[in-house]
Amino acid sequence: MARPRKPLLSRERIVDTARALVDAEGLAAVSTRRLAAELGVSGPSLYNHFRTKDQILEAVADSVSAQVDLSMFDAADPRDWRTALHDWAVSYRAALTLHPNIVPVLARGPGRRPAGLRLADAVFGAMVAAGWPPAQATSIGALMRYFIMGSALGSFAGGxxxxxxxxxxxxxxxxxxxxxxxxxxxxxxxxxxxxxxHALLDGLAAQYEHMAGGEGPGRPAGDASTPAEASPGHP
Incomplete structure (x- = not known):
């Protein structure tokens, strides 16, 4: 009996092709018509996997988030919170450097994207486990996201x-x-x-020492955060 033919399409194949298009030509290059042509299929067949182009771009963004190393936030990992944040930030930037054209989609936040949510959850959980108050853990996640995303949006030297x-x-x-x-x-x-x-982490380390010394909750001067704001941010 002949082997069944491998399906022409899969979510993974669509995402891989869309990511290659975004990398090479930017977000504007992605359309269902263009993707269908690249994949050698009819346009409507894409809708068996994705209803809209935006869903495809969201999946591409999540595939890039999935490339970021999160091992430093495992409970068994010996790295302290500062080293973990540093190593994670380096890994995150490396992924964005390989795929800079998808950064505007990633910058919207994780929404419902599984890899993006795992990333946010890992950072927030690790900071709380290290002793940061939840509100500050949220601020740290947001701060790191601003810094990393901003570094990937353009090149100072290339300008x-x-x-x-x-x-x-x-x-x-x-x-x-x-x-x-x-x-x-x-x-x-x-x-x-x-x-x-390093400058950012030095500042956080100074706040952490201040907090550990019992001199207050570790918030920057003028921070009016309340416990009601202590929900995870979206790094």
């Missing part, structure tokens, strides 16, 4: 042209070497991310 005549020293006396930034984009952006990440 300068590589023409040494573009920046007249009469107008920009401190940009004499700016034309060299673009060719060193990856190094400069990675170094800037680490600089900001």
């Amino acid at each position: 300068f042209v590589d023409d040494e005549t573009a920046y007249d020293p009469a107008d920009y006396p401190h940009l004499g070497q700016a034309h060299l930034l673009a060719e060193r984009q990856d190094l400069i952006d990675a170094r800037a991310f680490e600089t900001g990440l």
Whole structure:
């Protein structure tokens, strides 16, 4: 008896193809017609798996979230909360660097996306387990998300042209070497991310020590958070 034919379509195949399109050409390149052509199927067959293009993009976003390492938040992992946040942030940025065009979808928050929700749950749970009050754990998750997403939305170094005549020293006396930034984009952006990440974590560590010393709940000055706000954020 002949083997049954492998189905032409699956959710995984659709998502993989859509992610490749987003990576190569951006969000605007994704349409059901374009995807059907790339997959070699009729357009209506996509609706057996996804009702709308937005659902496909949500699935692509979640497939990127699923690439982020969460092992540092396991109860058995020996890393302290600061090291865990650092390693997670590095992993998260690495995933976004590979798929920068999907960041605007990810930036909306996890919604109902399973991998995105697991990510938010892991960060919030780990911070509470480390002794942070729930309201502060929410703020930490939001802060980390702002920082990581922002770092992936664009490149500071890539924003300068590589023409040494573009920046007249009469107008920009401190940009004499700016034309060299673009060719060193990856190094400069990675170094800037680490600089900001360490500064951010230093600030959180100072708050944590303040909290542990019994000098208050560890909230920044002027924070009017209440227990009613102590729900998980969406890193």
